Structure formats: structure tokens, C-alpha cells
Amino acid sequence: xxxxxxxxxxxxxxxxxxxxxxxxxxxxxxxxxxxxxxxxxxxxxxxxxxxxxxxxxxxxxxxxxxxxxxxxxxxxxxxxxxxxxxxxxxxxxxxxxxxxxxxxxxxxxx
Amino acid sequence: xxxxxxxxxxxxxxxxxxxxxxxxxxxxxxxxxxxxxxxxxxxxxxxxxxxxxxxxxxxxxxxxxxxxxxxxxxxxxxxxxxxxxxxxxxxxxxxxxxxxxxxxxxxxxxxxxxxxxxxxxxxxxxxxxxxxxxx
Numbered sequence: 165x166x167x168x169x170x171x172x173x174x175x176x177x178x179x180x181x182x183x184x185x186x187x188x189x190x191x192x193x194x195x196x197x198x199x200x201x202x203x204x205x206x207x208x209x210x211x212x213x214x215x216x217x218x219x220x221x222x223x224x225x226x227x228x229x230x231x232x233x234x235x236x237x238x239x240x241x242x243x244x245x246x247x248x249x250x251x252x253x254x255x256x257x258x259x260x261x262x263x264x265x266x267x268x269x270x271x272x273x274x
Numbered sequence: 275x276x277x278x279x280x281x282x283x284x285x286x287x288x289x290x291x292x293x294x295x296x297x298x299x300x301x302x303x304x305x306x307x308x309x310x311x312x313x314x315x316x317x318x319x320x321x322x323x324x325x326x327x328x329x330x331x332x333x334x335x336x337x338x339x340x341x342x343x344x345x346x347x348x349x350x351x352x353x354x355x356x357x358x359x360x361x362x363x364x365x366x367x368x369x370x371x372x373x374x375x376x377x378x379x380x381x382x383x384x385x386x387x388x389x390x391x392x393x394x395x396x397x398x399x400x401x402x403x404x405x406x407x408x409x
Contacts, residue, residue, distance in 0.1 A: 193303045210327030219339040241296045
């Protein structure tokens with residue numbers, strides 16, 4: 165299985181994070197776990213690479229964070245989608261659908 | 275300028291501590307998960323470190339990104355706007371040429387300062403930005 169793991173395409177991480185946070189606020193560990201679970205561990209990623217993306221998204225105002233308490237009573241930083249982030253998610257989702265549809269058509273045609 | 279420097283240092287230290295705590299939480303959660311899967315403490319530590327990647331590199335990247343929008347940076351931006359507004363008011367309200375010139379000078383100072391802040395914000399590379407290896 166390890167050999168079949170795929171690198172994540174450039175720019176898709178933000179979409180995955182936005183999509184994960186659309187359901188509920190989460191800490192970084194929770195976000196990564198949710199992404200790995202949904203992708204059935206097929207993506208080849210280092211967990212730490214998530215954090216610079218989270219900080220960049222926060223800087224752009226797509227998400228906001230606050231310290232809270234995790235399930236195991238530890239202090240953890242929780243991230244939440246903002247209204248701008250919600251709009252960004254819709255835009256990125258539409259863009260992704262367009263790209264994947266176009267690539268599929270090309271692959272079927274050739 | 276000293277106050278801005280102190281504020282900067284304080285904000286940077288606080289950010290670094292917050293990032294450190296956040297990343298440590300993640301690594302410890304990974305270790306916990308691996309232990310629950312039957313690994314020994316040392317095996318879990320190794321596996322968690324491998325899964326997370328270079329903690330120090332990630333920490334440096336996060337602090338560098340946070341710094342771009344830190345409190346002192348926001349204060350500097352606000353001050354430049356205030357200087358520009360003051361300059362503009364003096365320019366509009368003054369009838370004397372010499373006083374109006376002070377307004378001009380203030381506007382130029384504010385615009386230059388704002389440009390400098392903008393240019394510095396554009397380039398995260400000089401100090402401690404490193405490109406992530408994946409994602």
C-alpha cells in the first residue's frame with residue numbers, strides 16, 4: 165500500500181482543509197486525521213506540512229483560531245471557517261470540479 | 275522605535291511559544307495513537323517524528339507567516355494611515371504655503387513607510403522562510 169501513496173497536487177491542501185472545517189471547528193491534528201481517514205491513507209504527506217498552510221489561510225482571513233480544550237483535556241488550538249473562508253471553499257470546489265471534469269474528458273478522448 | 279522593537283520581540287516570542295505548544299500537541303497525539311496500536315514508547319516517538327516531519331522547520335515557517343500580520347505590524351500600518359490623514363488635513367485646511375508643505379511632507383513620509391511595509395511583507399524569504407517539502 166505504501167508504494168501506492170500519491171503526492172498531493174499543488175494547491176489542493178487548502179481545499180481539503182476548508183472542506184474539513186466546513187463541518188466543524190477542529191485542531192490541526194484532527195484536520196489531518198480526518199483528511200487521512202477520508203483519503204484512506206492514500207496520500208503521501210507529512211503532518212507538519214499542514215501548519216504553514218493553516219497559518220497562511222488564517223492570514224488571508226479564510227479561517228480563524230482560538231485556544232480550547234481537546235477531548236483528552238489538553239490545551240489545543242481550534243480552527244474555524246470564516247464567512248470569507250466559506251466563499252473561498254465554494255469557489256475552490258467549483259474550480260476543482262471544472263478542472264477534474266476537463267481532465268477526465270481529455271483522458272477519455274485520447 | 276525601541277518600543278516597536280520590544281513589542282515585536284514580545285509578539286514573536288509569544289507566537290513562537292504558541293506554535294511550539296500547538297505542534298507539540300500534534301506530535302504527542304501521534305505518539306499516543308501509535309502506542310495504542312501496540313508500539314513501544316521509543317517506537318512511537320520515532321514513528322510520530324517520521325509522520326510529522328521536521329518540527330523545527332515547520333515552527334520557523336509558522337512564526338514567519340504569523341509575523342507578517344503581527345500586532346506591531348498592524349500598529350505600524352495604522353500609524354502610517356494616521357500620518358497620511360494628518361498630512362492630508364493640513365494640506366486641505368492650510369492657506370499658508372509653508373504649513374501646506376508640512377502636509378505634503380507628512381503624506382510623502384506615510385506613502386514611503388506604507389510602501390516599505392508592503393515590500394517587506396511581499397518577501398518572506400530573507401529571514402526565516404523555508405519552502406515546505408510537500409502538501
